[in-house]
Amino acid sequence: MTDLAPLNELGRPSGLPSPRRYNGINWIGVQTLYLREVRRFWKVGAQTVAAPVVTTLLYMLVFVVALKDARPPLHGTPFAEFVAPGLIMMAILNNAFANASSSLIQAKIMGTATDFLTPPLSPLELTIGFSLGAATRGMVVGLVTAVCVLPFARLGVANLFAILWFGIIASLLMGMLGVLAGLWSEKFDHLSAVQNFVVMPMTFLSGTFYPIERLPEPFRSISHFNPFFYLIDGFRSGFIGHADGSLMIGVAVSAALTLVLAVACWLVFRSGWRLKS
Numbered sequence: 001m002t003d004l005a006p007l008n009e010l011g012r013p014s015g016l017p018s019p020r021r022y023n024g025i026n027w028i029g030v031q032t033l034y035l036r037e038v039r040r041f042w043k044v045g046a047q048t049v050a051a052p053v054v055t056t057l058l059y060m061l062v063f064v065v066a067l068k069d070a071r072p073p074l075h076g077t078p079f080a081e082f083v084a085p086g087l088i089m090m091a092i093l094n095n096a097f098a099n100a101s102s103s104l105i106q107a108k109i110m111g112t113a114t115d116f117l118t119p120p121l122s123p124l125e126l127t128i129g130f131s132l133g134a135a136t137r138g139m140v141v142g143l144v145t146a147v148c149v150l151p152f153a154r155l156g157v158a159n160l161f162a163i164l165w166f167g168i169i170a171s172l173l174m175g176m177l178g179v180l181a182g183l184w185s186e187k188f189d190h191l192s193a194v195q196n197f198v199v200m201p202m203t204f205l206s207g208t209f210y211p212i213e214r215l216p217e218p219f220r221s222i223s224h225f226n227p228f229f230y231l232i233d234g235f236r237s238g239f240i241g242h243a244d245g246s247l248m249i250g251v252a253v254s255a256a257l258t259l260v261l262a263v264a265c266w267l268v269f270r271s272g273w274r275l276k277s
């Protein structure tokens with residue numbers, strides 16, 4: 001982590017070692033932090049990957065199998081094909097958030113935050129490492145979930161760009177939100193409060209199981225201010241070819257919000273708030 005002090009004429013170090021400096025981004029450090037985050041959730045894959053998939057399959061069992069004859073097609077799409085992309089996106093959102101937030105709160109409580117504070121990692125590099133690690137978990141869970149719901153729903157591909165864009169951007173966005181939540185939380189109760197009172201309501205009230213056009217006013221208009229609506233609606237449109245909102249607005253909103261969260265994470269890591277104090 002440090003450069004050795006220059007040697008004098010006797011071949012001995014003259015002075016103290018100085019911190020190692022990198023020109024640009026320390027990609028070795030970013031890669032190491034990223035692999036740490038990936039291996040952390042992969043080591044307990046039964047809990048971090050298999051469990052969310054089982055939960056999604058239970059939703060499919062309740063909403064699709066049990067109510068198969070009671071739910072008419074939506075926009076000409078069978079209910080199973082309509083709800084499946086929403087469930088996949090819900091798994092992506094929840095798991096990307098959980099990976100970054102749980103990693104940081106555990107590091108603070110167990111006193112292992114020095115593992116990533118001591119190495120020569122800048123605030124930007126910390127933001128990249130934690131966000132990409134969380135996004136990887138979100139995408140892995142989403143991919144496995146998509147494969148497992150295929151027996152219940154015949155998913156097609158109507159817009160590959162929409163699937164890739166909203167899937168990836170949702171993982172990054174929630175990973176950064178998880179970073180902020182993990183840094184803000186001082187104990188697991190605080191983290192649970194964010195999950196139960198912010199993430200979960202926004203997910204369920206964003207059109208995961210229904211088209212928002214069926215909501216009465218003012219709830220229909222309010223739903224358009226929910227960023228999760230654009231993520232789920234855009235992701236679903238990639239499979240069924242129909243969107244309740246504008247895809248271009250969804251792309252712009254998701255990109256802008258991701259940029260804002262990236263700057264917020266950088267500022268918080270730079271200040272050392274609730275990490276160094």
